[in-house]
C-alpha cells in the first residue's frame with residue numbers, strides 16, 4: 001500500500017533496524033522503545049489491523065507468532081509481552097498490523 005509507513009519500511013524506502021525477515025514477515029526495532037527490548041513483527045502483506053484478519057490471511061498471524069518465539073529464543077529472552085493495538089481507542093497509530101514484543105523490565109497489569 002503506497003502511503004503506508006510499514007509497507008515503505010518493508011520495501012526499504014524508509015530505513016529500519018532489522019531484526020528478522022523472511023518471505024512472510026519482517027521484524028524491526030521500535031523507533032521509540034518502551035522497554036529494553038522492543039521490536040515489531042509485521043506481515044509483509046498489508047493488513048490494516050487485527051480487525052482485518054480472516055480465514056484467508058490468518059496463517060500469516062500464526063507465522064508472526066512462530067517468528068516471535070524464534071527471535072526471543074535467539075535473543076535469550078524468556079519472558080516477554082506481545083501487544084497488538086487494534087483501532088484508535090486502543091492506541092493503534094500505524095494502520096498496518098503489527099505485534100509489539102516488549103521485554104527486559106517488569107510489566108504491569110492491567111496495561
Ligand code: AMP
Nearest residue numbers: 016029030031032085091092093094095
Ligand atoms: P501502534 O501505536 O500500536 O500503532 O504502534 C506503532 C509503533 O510504531 C510505535 O511504537 C512507534 O514507535 C513505531 N514506529 C513508528 N514509526 C517507526 C519507524 N519509522 N521505525 C520503527 N518504529 C516505528
Ligand code: ZN
Nearest residue numbers: 004007046096
Ligand atoms: Zn502497509
